[in-house]
Amino acid sequence: MEEKIKELVEIKQRSLAEENQKTLEVLKDR
Incomplete structure (x- = not known):
């Protein structure tokens, strides 16, 4: 679960x- 959250944050x-x-x-450019 934690790894998934880290991935989303990244x-x-x-x-x-x-x-x-x-x-x-x-x-x-302006």
Whole structure:
């Protein structure tokens, strides 16, 4: 059970990091 939660957290953090990266790139383009 714990491993599953860790996996979900990692996936969430990864998607969040990707979103932040996209936002940073958009801001730089301005």
